[in-house]
Amino acid sequence: MKVAVIGTGYVGLTTAVSLAMYGHEVVGIDLVEAKIAMLKQGLSPIYEPGLEKALVQVLQQGILTFSTDLKDAKDSEVLFVCVGTPEATDGTADLSYLLASISDIGVLHNNNPMVRTAVIKSTVPVGTGDRVAALLEDGQSLFVVSNPEFLREGNALADALKPSRIVIGANHQAARAVMERLYEGVAAPRVITTRANAELIKYASNAFLATRISFMNELSRLSTVLGTDILTVAQGMGLDSRIGPEFLRAGVGYGGSCFPKDTIALLQLAQEKGVSLSLLDKVREVNRSQPVWFMQQVRKHIPELKDKQIALLGLAFKPDTDDIREAPSLTIIEELKKSGAEIRAYDPIAAPAVQKLHPEVTYFDTPEEACKGAHAALLITEWKECIQLPWSVIHANMAQPALFDGRNAWPMNEVREAGFHYTGVGRS
Numbered sequence: 001m002k003v004a005v006i007g008t009g010y011v012g013l014t015t016a017v018s019l020a021m022y023g024h025e026v027v028g029i030d031l032v033e034a035k036i037a038m039l040k041q042g043l044s045p046i047y048e049p050g051l052e053k054a055l056v057q058v059l060q061q062g063i064l065t066f067s068t069d070l071k072d073a074k075d076s077e078v079l080f081v082c083v084g085t086p087e088a089t090d091g092t093a094d095l096s097y098l099l100a101s102i103s104d105i106g107v108l109h110n111n112n113p114m115v116r117t118a119v120i121k122s123t124v125p126v127g128t129g130d131r132v133a134a135l136l137e138d139g140q141s142l143f144v145v146s147n148p149e150f151l152r153e154g155n156a157l158a159d160a161l162k163p164s165r166i167v168i169g170a171n172h173q174a175a176r177a178v179m180e181r182l183y184e185g186v187a188a189p190r191v192i193t194t195r196a197n198a199e200l201i202k203y204a205s206n207a208f209l210a211t212r213i214s215f216m217n218e219l220s221r222l223s224t225v226l227g228t229d230i231l232t233v234a235q236g237m238g239l240d241s242r243i244g245p246e247f248l249r250a251g252v253g254y255g256g257s258c259f260p261k262d263t264i265a266l267l268q269l270a271q272e273k274g275v276s277l278s279l280l281d282k283v284r285e286v287n288r289s290q291p292v293w294f295m296q297q298v299r300k301h302i303p304e305l306k307d308k309q310i311a312l313l314g315l316a317f318k319p320d321t322d323d324i325r326e327a328p329s330l331t332i333i334e335e336l337k338k339s340g341a342e343i344r345a346y347d348p349i350a351a352p353a354v355q356k357l358h359p360e361v362t363y364f365d366t367p368e369e370a371c372k373g374a375h376a377a378l379l380i381t382e383w384k385e386c387i388q389l390p391w392s393v394i395h396a397n398m399a400q401p402a403l404f405d406g407r408n409a410w411p412m413n414e415v416r417e418a419g420f421h422y423t424g425v426g427r428s
């Protein structure tokens with residue numbers, strides 16, 4: 001099928017490449033000329049494992065092309081909207097990019113009439129698909145579908161090629177049939193439903209995952225006081241098939257472009273409808289305070305941080321991405337700056353993005369260099385480069401051998417035996 005993907009960010013680029021790998025003829029559209037110029041050359045503007053290699057392959061096959069002009073999508077039967085829906089100042093989802101691209105689709109369709117389906121892949125508040133349909137749909141030649149995306153950054157291509165589920169929200173049988181044809185070769189359970197249900201499935205999934213994390217993070221504070229081990233507790237909980245092992249990792253809090261903005265957008269939507277989601281409110285509160293709580297654990301061991309050298313290992317909001325949106329590292333940098341500490345940072349990929357915001361931090365090419373002369377090392381993102389470390393070398397070179405493991409990913413017993421002070425999150 002001929003498909004257009006509007007917006008070539010984390011979701012759009014991954015969607016474009018995966019649809020091309022499924023054999024569709026895809027054109028990727030973005031407003032940003034520099035991005036499109038890079039993509040045409042087979043260069044990915046984002047760091048996402050395996051994506052660039054796959055991009056080059058589908059470009060060479062001629063089944064994926066890029067343009068800044070939506071007119072190049074005039075023959076597309078399906079148009080995916082993958083533009084950003086960031087948090088507006090009042091916490092609601094900013095739909096301006098989405099509505100602009102919907103209006104562009106309207107113009108394209110009027111100039112080049114044929115039967116088309118506009119598919120909203122961006123995460124949007126419940127009711128947005130129906131609102132857009134009221135603007136675009138004519139029930140004959142143009143349909144609107146909600147098809148939320150569940151990929152995780154760092155694993156985006158694999159998730160897109162083998163999704164956990166495909167949720168199709170369509171209010172017309174003709175549009176459902178188009179989506180079935182589009183995803184024909186993809187082995188994944190389908191949920192075929194209304195647009196509104198599809199939109200709520202997306203927000204509810206992210207809100208629930210965020211809730212699990214905040215539950216474990218709050219519990220980790222109790223575990224610290226009790227002298228229990230949150231890793232063992234999580235393992236024991238996760239073996240219950242009703243609970244499952246995923247998303248029980250306590251740490252410095254969740255970040256990224258999705259959980260923070262989608263939880264607030266859901267809260268705002270509920271408030272607008274006169275419904276209180278008090279649990280979700282607490283989930284966000286726990287998440288906001290988790291990096292601050294973590295820094296309190298550091299201060300228990302090093303009460304005076306002024307002029308101390310503190311190594312921060314990992315800056316991205318999770319490993320295997322260059323994305324620093326809402327990264328806990330940014331809160332921790334602010335906390336350390338308030339304390340007057342000198343920050344020595346390392347991240348294999350995301351350092352340049354943080355450097356733009358924090359030129360005052362010193363950046364190093366290896367974790368070993370960042371730890372040299374440091375009075376404490378803090379693990380913020382569990383990149384493998386930050387976990388597998390030559391502990392005896394690190395110990396010899398630190399001013400004070402103190403480790404604060406914000407991801408419970410360092411080998412606690414081994415580092416203690418090597419002579420380090422070790423504090424994890426909810427471990428003892």
Ligand SMILES: NC(=O)c1ccc[n+]([C@@H]2O[C@H](COP(=O)([O-])OP(=O)(O)OC[C@H]3O[C@@H](n4cnc5c(N)ncnc54)[C@H](O)[C@@H]3O)[C@@H](O)[C@H]2O)c1
Nearest residue numbers: 007008009010011030031082083084085097101122123149
């Ligand atoms: N990042 C994720 O892991 C993820 C996963 C699932 C869903 N989502 C949702 O998908 C959407 C996109 O997220 P993202 O992280 O890919 O965003 P992003 O900021 O990385 O990419 C958005 C892209 O859209 C482009 N764009 C904006 N307006 C445009 C227009 N009118 N025409 C063409 N291009 C335009 C921007 O230039 C940018 O390249 C959001 O709603 C997000 O919540 C994101």
Ligand SMILES: O=c1ccn([C@@H]2O[C@H](COP(=O)(O)OP(=O)(O)O[C@H]3O[C@H](CO)[C@@H](O)[C@H](O)[C@H]3O)[C@@H](O)[C@H]2O)c(=O)[nH]1
Nearest residue numbers: 149150151152153247248249251253254255256258317318
């Ligand atoms: O047990 C856990 C699991 C995750 N995290 C943190 O949670 C954040 C989000 O992680 P993850 O969900 O793996 O990454 P995202 O790329 O943000 O993906 C989420 O957000 C996307 C955007 O909506 C959805 O598509 C995905 O399904 C959903 O997992 C990161 O800061 C992680 O460090 C924890 O602290 N503990």
